[in-house]
Amino acid sequence: MDIEYNDITTILEEFDDVGKVMFGSTVYGGNPYDILWRFTFDTYFGNVDQIQINASFVGGYNPTATTSTIVDGHTIINPLNRGMLQTVHDKPQVTVTINDIPSRCTGDCSYEWLPSSTPAVTNVTRTSVSPNTTIDITGAGFSPLSENNNVTIGGVACVVTMANDSLIICDVSEVPSGEYSVTVEVNGKGHCKI
Incomplete structure (x- = not known):
């Protein structure tokens, strides 16, 4: 096989919707041609669509190429500010904390002081x-x-x-x-x- 992980990284980063690609690791299978490369897509946050691969132009004896998601993308916000759990309402809302962790209220959480x-x-x-x-x-x-x-x-x-x-x-x-x-x-x- 005459392609390396850095070649794939360069090709992927040419697409506008991919962004920065970081090489993770190489795992070899039972023979020298059975290679698994792991990449991290580091620009776009959240759970983005899985990348697709077309191996129809790959030469060799029964070549295959597949993609799989190891970990869905996500964003970590730590600590989570109480203001991030608030929504706009005409009446004041109840703020709930459990063990100093802000929680969210479902349904009607309004209250009125009388x-x-x-x-x-x-x-x-x-x-x-x-x-x-x-x-x-x-x-x-x-x-x-x-x-x-x-x-x-x-x-x-x-x-x-x-x-x-x-x-x-x-x-x-x-x-x-x-x-x-x-x-x-x-x-x-x-x-x-x-």
């Missing part, structure tokens, strides 16, 4: 000190089910003992004196802080 659906804290009062400190939290949008209201004071859990739409009473222990933020999270509605 003050009437969001819990709000207007006042926090300490009502007793012994044996636990009892705290009264007034506001709006709380759940009447105590277990649906999660309260923390400076990161320490305050156990909810009573709740309605506008009042939460909780007990907290082992909080040193000082000024702390109070966070109320209502299941299904979100959280607020004062």
